[in-house]
Amino acid sequence: MADDEPEWHRVMVRGSLKTPDPVLREVQRLEQLGQVKDVVILESYPLQIWFSSDLETVEKLKSLSEKYSSVR
Numbered sequence: 001m002a003d004d005e006p007e008w009h010r011v012m013v014r015g016s017l018k019t020p021d022p023v024l025r026e027v028q029r030l031e032q033l034g035q036v037k038d039v040v041i042l043e044s045y046p047l048q049i050w051f052s053s054d055l056e057t058v059e060k061l062k063s064l065s066e067k068y069s070s071v072r
Contacts, residue, residue: 006054010038013061015047016068023065027051030061 015021027049030036035057042048046069053061 008052012050013065
């Protein structure tokens with residue numbers, strides 16, 4: 001890996017209870033941009049979204065997940 005390339009991490013974030021799910025939509029958008037890869041969506045409620053990304057993107061998606069986790 002080159003020094004200027006970020007290290008990728010495999011993580012899970014929970015989706016929201018909203019429809020359409022804003023967390024899932026953001027993961028899909030970032031996947032299209034190449035900032036997220038290896039996306040696996042488990043059909044739980046809320047969704048469990050597994051993916052690989054750099055730490056900055058992971059933190060943004062975790063924050064988005066937490067923002068919507070209290071919405072009922």
